[in-house]
Amino acid sequence: MAVTIKDVAKKAGVAPSTVSRVIADNPRISLDTKKRVRKAMKELGYHPNINARNLAVRSSQAIGVIMPSSADKALQNPFFPEVLRGIGSFAHEAEYSLYVSTGGNDQDVYEEVQRMVNGNRVDGIILLYSRIADPVQQFLTEKNFPFVIVGKPSEQESEITYVDNNNFKASKDLTNHLIDIGHQHIAFIGGSTELTVTVDRLNGYKSAIEEAGLPLPNEYTVHAEFLKSGGRDAVEQLFALDEPPTGLVVADDLMSLGVINTLEEIGLSCPEDVSLTSFNNLYLSEITTPPLTTVDIQIYQLGVQSARCLIEKAKNKDEPAKRIIVPYDIKFRQSTKSMTPETLR
Amino acid sequence: MAVTIKDVAKKAGVAPSTVSRVIADNPRISLDTKKRVRKAMKELGYHPNINARNLAVRSSQAIGVIMPSSADKALQNPFFPEVLRGIGSFAHEAEYSLYVSTGGNDQDVYEEVQRMVNGNRVDGIILLYSRIADPVQQFLTEKNFPFVIVGKPSEQESEITYVDNNNFKASKDLTNHLIDIGHQHIAFIGGSTELTVTVDRLNGYKSAIEEAGLPLPNEYTVHAEFLKSGGRDAVEQLFALDEPPTGLVVADDLMSLGVINTLEEIGLSCPEDVSLTSFNNLYLSEITTPPLTTVDIQIYQLGVQSARCLIEKAKNKDEPAKRIIVPYDIKFRQSTKSMTPETLR
């Protein structure tokens, strides 16, 4: 059996409660006894039992992190380890631990959340995705359990704390950049329209196009779950149009990789034939050919901020709902190119 | 306060211990009472308090997963979410939860492990990396705490349970493939030599080269932490040699991406000028230009198996140390090309 608070108490010649107070660094314990107790702890190699502590204080000093169900192949996106790193960093500072759920399907995820919440395993939850009519979100709201979303909630926006970028504006900026450098035919390639992030980016794109009075045919909006066979077809169709785009706004760097590849296959090259702009500034966007012009959404910061908000909320249930918008920064690289006069139609 | 076992007991007209037994599905409780108790649980919305349970049984039904310190930029590698998915899948089946550590630096990681172990937060630990003289590994060994490594331990190989691929052989196969299709000058680009995985892959490469009696100058072995400025220089130097390689064995798909990019920059193309083989078969290796010939190491399976081993070990401390070798499978794609007669030097 491990060494307990009692053993320490005995060794230091005090009561268990005193030891407990020393652990909590209670100011009403004399420095003298504190020292004595700490010495005893050291000598015995004492470490508090978290479970006992949690039971007594009805909390767990742990936060749950929910990834999207891995039916979404999107899980292979380096976005996730990166937010996790941000979350972990802040959590570590605050001496919180991370509980992670990586459910196989939506049902698994839901069950995991239930286990976390009902079993008192965590003090709060961070959702790493946001989609419309999410049962998990509903459950958490009903239970009035502390949670924050990385992304934007699709409903009850003002009652839910969330950390997001201004995806609408970022997307608009990207599109305007393409317009500025002479592109008139710009298409959008995004992921599932169930995800609010896709919707925001799509709308930003549309807004810029409309304001510029450029064509916005339905065919210019493509939703490819994730690039591969399906996405490939979509891109091929896009460039088989009578008026194929010369500029592209793609919702994710990993997707962009697939798009560039598909372009090559059909004999088009980036940026010579088509300029591509993208999102996330994953590490890999610097090492692709060509390196991508992409929005740095500061994934790590998204993680840090969400952890901060959650912990605040977990410590104080009355903490009001907040919205944190992490600034973005467009990285201009070689996947975009001005339309030269002769290529202008 | 949440509803407890006592409330259920009262409602069902039984003793708390009976309720406890029903939860554990103890066979010596009559089906009748079981039904009654379960009904009461439903009606009251009862959920067991994990902390209380853990305290009583001195276990936690949770496993700790340790990522490398994120000083290693390698954390952005999709390898991690993917193993995590595998681990999570098995853990979920077995009703275990996942505790994840994503330390900022080595010290953080070490502290996290201590917290997990000493605080009884987890029943066992999975290390997602293996490097020489790792203090974490030492700590775990000394404590005789259940753990398994994804990768190969650098010492005490026979006393530690680990899940790995035959990286030596895979690397040898890759190299031999390049030799078979006519390459005579083959170089190796790998990550940190502190990592056992790098060492194995390097040795496999060397073995093939030596057996074939091909040149193996020191300059043909490059260790680039991760491709970027540093890695770029390394690659440039490699191809500035009097006898530059025409074949490449690269230790990771993400690195390969960087290598291909650097090649383009210096006016070489893959696979026309240099054939490239790689490791991991990340999703992205299918959507690069060109798609990569790479070893599918079955990341997901690595995760599943490690979780299985760990849980066995956690349940039974006397479980002997095991070694699980997950089979690999080389995916031949377009990054390799036979040397044509005229290019043969």
Next chain:
DNA sequence: TTGAAAGCGCTAACAA
């Protein structure tokens, strides 16, 4: 400034 004692919610002998 410290100690005694009563829980936190659950499990597991031991009895019955």
Next chain:
DNA sequence: TTGTTAGCGCTTTCAA
């Protein structure tokens, strides 16, 4: 087959 009871290790009133 079920109930009684004593913990698991820690926190936290209430007293001193």
